[in-house]
Amino acid sequence: MDIYGISDLHLPGGEDKPMDVFGPEWSDHISRIAANWRTTVTAKDLVLSPGDLSWALKLPAAGPDLDFLGTLPGTILLAKGNHDLWWKSITQLRRRLPQNVFALQNDFHPLPGNLAVCGTRGWKCPTATDFTSEDEKIYLRELERLRLSLRSAIEHGHTPYIVMLHYPPTDESQTPSGFTEIMEAAGVKYCVYGHLHGQAHKQALTGLYRGISYHLVSCDAIGFRPLYITSLP
Numbered sequence: 550m551d552i553y554g555i556s557d558l559h560l561p562g563g564e565d566k567p568m569d570v571f572g573p574e575w576s577d578h579i580s581r582i583a584a585n586w587r588t589t590v591t592a593k594d595l596v597l598s599p600g601d602l603s604w605a606l607k608l609p610a611a612g613p614d615l616d617f618l619g620t621l622p623g624t625i626l627l628a629k630g631n632h633d634l635w636w637k638s639i640t641q642l643r644r645r646l647p648q649n650v651f652a653l654q655n656d657f658h659p660l661p662g663n664l665a666v667c668g669t670r671g672w673k674c675p676t677a678t679d680f681t682s683e684d685e686k687i688y689l690r691e692l693e694r695l696r697l698s699l700r701s702a703i704e705h706g707h708t709p710y711i712v713m714l715h716y717p718p719t720d721e722s723q724t725p726s727g728f729t730e731i732m733e734a735a736g737v738k739y740c741v742y743g744h745l746h747g748q749a750h751k752q753a754l755t756g757l758y759r760g761i762s763y764h765l766v767s768c769d770a771i772g773f774r775p776l777y778i779t780s781l782p
Contacts, residue, residue: 667711
């Protein structure tokens with residue numbers, strides 16, 4: 550099994566959302582993602598997609614975007630992003646998912662060898678320049694959701710191996726945060742995240758840091774092609 554990451558697909562969700570307003574690199578991005586996906590990923594592989602799948606506001610409108618994932622090879626694991634307003638009830642969402650698509654929320658996805666993928670949406674970190682008291686409430690809540698996900702894996706006899714976050718785990722200066730501390734304490738080996746676009750790619754924490762391999766997988770940061778993370782037997 551090869552494991553890949555790609556996030557921030559920003560599928561239309563029934564909305565008129567031409568993404569090339571954000572730059573020419575976004576032109577015809579859905580067709581390019583699909584073509585690159587099919588030449589990269591096999592049916593045996595796992596693709597991690599941490600957030601901002603669809604512009605839809607409600608689950609029915611996100612249906613065609615979820616069905617699009619169902620046409621792609623591999624098992625696909627979703628985490629929630631800040632624009633995924635259609636993601637309300639995890640129970641209703643799981644009933645609607647295609648057979649090859651799964652969603653994380655306060656729990657984990659099993660991997661071979663009793664390993665696990667855990668995760669949550671995340672949030673901006675306290676050392677960010679625009680961090681507010683309202684941000685602090687959300688940040689603390691997201692830290693607890695990450696703990697819940699990790700605890701769920703451990704209680705079921707799995708070792709947390711990969712964490713999916715939508716937001717980056719550090720601020721623009723790559724200062725450690727509660728997210729990095731929790732992952733390090735749990736022995737996590739890989740962290741994949743998205744959210745950053747354009748010039749913000751330069752702020753991304755990538756590579757090996759304090760025992761964890763970090764990967765930015767926003768689709769425009771990786772050429773709209775699923776990024777190889779690691780392999781498992």
